Amino acid sequence: MQQHIGPEYSGPLGILQALADGTKLLLKEDLLPSRENIRLFRVGPSIAVISILLSYVVISSGYHLVLADLSIGVFLWIAISSIVPIGLLMSGYGSNNKYSFLGGLRAAAQLISYEISLTICVLAISLHVIHWNMNFFFSFLEKR
Structure with a gap:
């Protein structure tokens, strides 16, 4: 589903994965319906x-x-x-x-x-x- 390195490989003990996921969530594009x-x-x-x-x-x-x-x-x-x-x-x-x-x-x-x-x-x-x-x-x- 998602093309990213697993948490066990990103940073020491996977600590950087939560930071990467939070940054990705904040930087996502906000899609709005056209007739909302x-x-x-x-x-x-x-x-x-x-x-x-x-x-x-x-x-x-x-x-x-x-x-x-x-x-x-x-x-x-x-x-x-x-x-x-x-x-x-x-x-x-x-x-x-x-x-x-x-x-x-x-x-x-x-x-x-x-x-x-x-x-x-x-x-x-x-x-x-x-x-x-x-x-x-x-x-x-x-x-x-």
Whole structure:
């Protein structure tokens, strides 16, 4: 597929391969469809990427290393990650090509189907944890 030297041959221990691939990605020509809706075509992928990056705000990296300590962290994470299919639909529709639009619809449907099962699992665990906390709270009140 790609005519380049493998990572084991480029530089010491293949370290230079990542630098070469990053440079190649930055220098690639940006091809745009001729009859596109420029706003939707540009904003769609950025909405998807920004919502994925925003979802890392609620994930703690350590006990004292939390970007935002929110009491609704799991639910905010689900809400932010559910914005990604909108970005996929926007970019597929913005290309003004029926095959790209169908690809965007397929990708959005796939993400929505994954999010439904993920949300059910996360909500079940959250309700179970809330139940544990309520039992702890009531047992603490009975001891007093």
